[in-house]
Amino acid sequence: MAREEKCRLLVNLPSGFFRCPQLKGVFARLGRLAVLRKRSHNKAEEIEKDLAWADAVLMWAWPVLSRELLARCPRLRFAGHINIVQASAKAELEHGLVVSEARHGWSPAVAELALGLILCGLRRISDYHAAMRAGTEHWVSDFPVDIDPLERQLAGRAVGIVGFGAIGRRLAELLEPFRVHLRVYDPYVPRVVAERLGGKLVPLADLVKNSEVVVLCAANNPGTKHLLGRREIAALLRNALLVNVGRAWLVDMDALVRRLEKGDLFAALDVFDTEPLPLDSPLRKLPNAWLTPHRAGAPIESVVRILNMLADDLEAFLQGRELKYPLTMEMLHALPG
Template identity: 40%
Template sequence: MPQRPVAMFAMTAENVTRIFPPDELARLRELVDIDLSLVAHDFTDPRVRARLTATEILITGWGCPALDSDALDAAPKLRAVLHAAGSVKGFATPEVWERGIVVSSAAAANALPVAEYTLAMILLAGKNAFAYRDRLRTERSFPCDDILPGIGNFGRRVGIVGASRIGRRLIELLRPFDLRVSLADPYVDEAGAAALGVPLLPLDALLGGSDIVTVHAPQTPETRHLIGRRELALMPAGSVLVNTSRGALVDHDALVEELRTGRISAILDVTDPEPLPADSPLYDLPNAFITPHLAGSQGNEVARLGLTVLDEIERLLSGREPAHRIDLEGLARAA
């Protein structure tokens, strides 16, 4: 029987059993030599340091410390970093790639619940469900046999800002519905949009021609306040802005001003800052629906991230390329 490669966890300790439930943990132990009692949250810890000298596979997650030159020098045998979460930007330094270490992420698995959340919000927004819930709560009764004007999802125009993993998964989920979906993304050409099955529009045209705009672009210096005062003003009266990407992509001061007019509505799972200060007007505006960054993997969904890592380990051990490898060049444009 071939010797199993040495692996180590580097994440917040309580997340290990969430990401790897018992069956997945047993499968992991069959694949690699891993000490379940040792979870790195500080690469300078003597016990962690000793294990690093033999570690070939680092299984990372939320709370992973920075993989800087000091940590990498302590791990001369390290050949793969498999991230059981989304972005690796918070801990993976360029030196990881410079040393030829394979980096893989479960971002594609994490994209699914975000896309599902967004799909649900789009359909509910099309029915104006949140406003009518509030009306029913206030009035305690209103005619239920009327056909309500101005709502519905037949032919509703949905504009997707960013063909990220989540944006692309959302396009797939929207296909069965009678919606008119379009895309804005400076890194996608006409052929790429055609392959996705959606028309490609400049951002201004998408904003001006959509009933629901949903943001799925990465957070970079260039995308800060991508949706600002000018962009919000382009959105039609009665339209809805959905943001499940990063709060800084939307200028919150400008958004509050626009929401106070009652002209548009917003559904925000991410904010800037996060969490919002207790006195933020977004909590009380009737046309703002805020959730606490729960669109991504939560509860039983995090086990999907562990399954992705297990599949990547099996691919590595069989000499195959990881299915979700991340290159340094593409990292800058990733969410």
Template identity: 40%
Template sequence: MLESALPVPPCERTLMIALSLTPELREMFLPSPIWDDLVRLGPIVPMEEAEVLVTGWETPRLDAEALERAPRLRLVAHTGAAVGFLVSDALWDRGIRVTQTGAAMAPAVGEMALTFTLSLLHQVHRFDHRLRSGGGWEETRAAARPARELRGSVVGVVGASRTGRAYLELVRPLGAELLLTDPLVDAAEAAALGATLVPLDELLSRSDVVALHAPAIPATRHLLGRRELALLRDGAALVNTARSWLVDSDALLDELRAGRIDAALDVFDEEPLPLDSPLRALPNVLLTPHQAAATVEGHERQGRSTVAEIARFLSGEPLRHEITRERLRWTA
């Protein structure tokens, strides 16, 4: 559920709140009136005095040494989704709770994955690359594969995560045949999402488009390696708005250089993407700079979600988006 306002009325008690956000992130996630809602919950204080710490992508890891500076800390409210880089056993051992805003980011990522899907099917990336490179009209048309419609195409979704479900919700009404692979989902749940549950190998070999929405956990490291990428049919398209962790980048580059498949990528092993990356020159690749979740509306949802979770913590209500040590094993 996405919050649009505080879930509880203001309490007499307040919390000491510290921010570990760059000025840019603070303005992005906590503009007025979201900022006004936050400071109603408690004063902004140094980390040494904080009971709650609001964190961002550039926050240093909260290891034992860092936590020594925050003896009163009880809650970490992260404005992003992935918290693996941030948390440590020392944090869990002290009983500090962690919440994040992945649910708030899912709608934007789902839309971007759909945008990628349609662009690849309709060959927008190849047309754009050839025209910008000085190609003639008929030459540009000839350089692309035959365009395909989403209706009737087979779309395979790897991971029924929050973003995977948001993507499924958008693609389903457009008439695609949906396949899903996820070890935590059974056939009945997949059917409720409008998809057929199949093994990964079958999904890869049958799909016209494969969209990655799995978490970056040890079990998913290079989930798509050289063998798996070879299962993709000629002319298939790969959409990755999740993590580059999921794909063997060297094997993917070889497939793309061969021109056998197309890809749309928002995530990379090295970010920013180096200027000399061979991906930049390939006509069958659509690139964006890790911006799938970066919408105005998404940032507002992230800020409101963060403040709403702090309000729940203050009032003693259950947190809606808590990440525990055990759950971290299964989430991005």
């Protein structure tokens, strides 16, 4: 790329990004950095011509940029991703691209929803709201005998976090005022990192059988499929609360449904094997399951933050500075397969 020539930037995102008024400022910023070409390609054969035109690309995780496709894009030097799978990441890094990856921009909002689901499950907040709407609420008349013993406070409880990346660490920060007894499972995290945030690094089996609240924050990589399988789900404490803001991939959902149907476990779930969740899913009928439609990272602030993270790194790349959010070969294990 000649010094005087402005960078050619392909922004390949779903069309809603280009219509969203809250993102106008980010796209104006990108327009000052580069000549923009906005597209919404889903397949490799669709993106090839525009990718060959570009010096840089900002995109989600699709289409996968294979070695063969990259070999036909001689100008391309930089790739910024909202998220990325292992195959794309490996091909791009081996091709010599500078790669930025901003999935941790979702983490603050995901951690907030995790805390909200914990409180919802322990304090039965949404149940009380629904009953008030329907006019079927129960007012305490024989205090304190008729207080539901399964409505519990969070303060002082034993909480386990599975996956101590950006989401898990932020959740630990949010839990600090509640003075919980925090256990952490993550084979890639040093003990000192967990301890710095008030947690104790333990084996998964220890966490499962000793935590009143278990929160799943791990990534859906090849090593985490059914991290909570039949054995782990059976080992969960009676009346424990399982919160999943990670991926359904982490849980044997059939085993979870069977345990929930016994009535001695609670679950608050934001992710499912099939999305949208089928209308006939048994989860919809279980009174001990609280469900949200994959909304954990979804506030518009997350989207603005993520695009600005990628814009920061594009600007750093163009100015010859170090990236804030670089992706390296050492990080591949944490990416989806």
